[in-house]
Amino acid sequence: MAVNSTQTVAIVGTGMVAKAHLQSVADLSDKIRLKGVLSRQAERAAVFAHNASALCGYGVETYSDIDALAGDADVDWVIVLTPPNARTEIVRKLAAAGKSILMEKPVERNLDTARTIVETCEKAGVSLGVVFQHRVRAASRRLAELIAGDQLGELAIVEVNVPWWREQSYYDEPGRGTYDRDGGGVLISQAIHSLDLMLSLAGRVAEVQAMAHTTLLHKMEAEDYVTAAMRMENGASGSLIASTASFPGDAESITLHGSKGVAHLQSGILNLRWHDGREEEFGATATTGGGADPMAFTHEWHRDIIGNFADAFARTEAPLVSGRTALNVHALIDALIESSTKKCAVTVPYPEFLQ
Structure with a gap:
């Protein structure tokens, strides 16, 4: 992928931290375009997509399930924001579809399950980054x-x-x-x-x-x-x-x-x-x-992590914090x-x- 080309991403999960990621993606409009969002609750996904469309200035869609997202050929990589226990199957399907992943910490609930996720991505040849914005x-x-x-x-x-x-x-x-x-x-x-x-x-x-x-x-x-x-x-x-x-x-x-x-x-x-x-x-x-208030922080650090992942993806390089590094x-x-x-x-x- 050309370094200066726009990358298409999707978001999985609409919990508390999703707002910081949405603001970050909107700030990075020269690098990233948000295609759609997936949530276990369809109503929350619809509200998030509506707000995202207003903030980004273009239409953001919703996905019915992880299979629909994984099968979307337009999506280059995915931001995963689900609770730790909901990730293994999501990662397996995204990796099998060739989608690189940037996920919120932690990778999973413990070292063994986190290692499984890292190995899944490495075997599939997709990049895995972890959000450690500090x-x-x-x-x-x-x-x-x-x-x-x-x-x-x-x-x-x-x-x-x-x-x-x-x-x-x-x-x-x-x-x-x-x-x-x-x-x-x-x-x-x-x-x-x-x-x-x-x-x-x-x-x-x-x-x-x-x-x-x-x-x-x-x-x-x-x-x-x-x-x-x-x-x-x-x-x-x-x-x-x-x-x-x-x-x-x-x-x-x-x-x-x-x-x-x-x-x-x-x-x-x-x-x-x-x-x-x-x-x-x-x-x-x-x-x-x-x-x-756990959300009383600037989104700028998330923006920098997401921007780093986008740059690394374009250059086929490891992101600032890879899944393997996060195992430490x-x-x-x-x-x-x-x-x-x-x-x-x-x-x-x-x-x-x-x-």
Whole structure:
């Protein structure tokens, strides 16, 4: 496909995050045209298509089922926004039809099922990208550049803090915060963003010892509060606090202590304190959905991820976060839960093909 040609896409799923994807697609009209939408609820699909048509300035249709979408020869790739437990069959049919896929995190509910999806796409020869939009923030990119240039020096300590808040009404939605639909609680639904970003910046985690709880602040099946100690593969020590029980909710942060300085990345702001006395600040303030409203964030980061996937698709390159790359964070989350369940330290079980 020519790099400057318009790509035709479809959207599967019309939940909360679909609005951010629609706004992003509309912003990227020079690269992408939205052909249609599929939802389990026909009425929701019709409303979404109506709103999409108004926003994009052209007609957006609805699909009756996944077979109709997979059989649409006009569609180049598909944005999948369904709950994690609804994806395996959707991915199988899209991949068999030669459709590349960009999906919201997580890939699936656990490492094994996520790996099945990745292998399905790789065997079919289609691209699979995952939306981890925290990676494309300007401050995150700046920190990645500093690390690549060895500006922080040797990494000694990694600290991850996700002090978010969700009202009980959030978990009252059927399936939310359950193992069957979501694959868990705060780790796989919220903290996964910070954990993925941490892995991209600080490298992989070798071993964890964790405690996962459901606090008295929520009635839900899975965990809403996790603490953990981590040992990084590069020898650094680490800590994690992940919560949706920390009222009223604050911005997530990653702090990296190096031999030359300390980098504190809080949402879109990067603060640097160098051992020679210099201090710097980089980035811009923006909400990230850490409070009661999970959608209180800019769609611009989603736009950048979608734009990256479109560019990668045109060039037949891997997207910023491939399905295979996303398995690293799934392995870490599985290890954290296993450690809490067994009450012992656990080695992170990265799949053999990621070694």
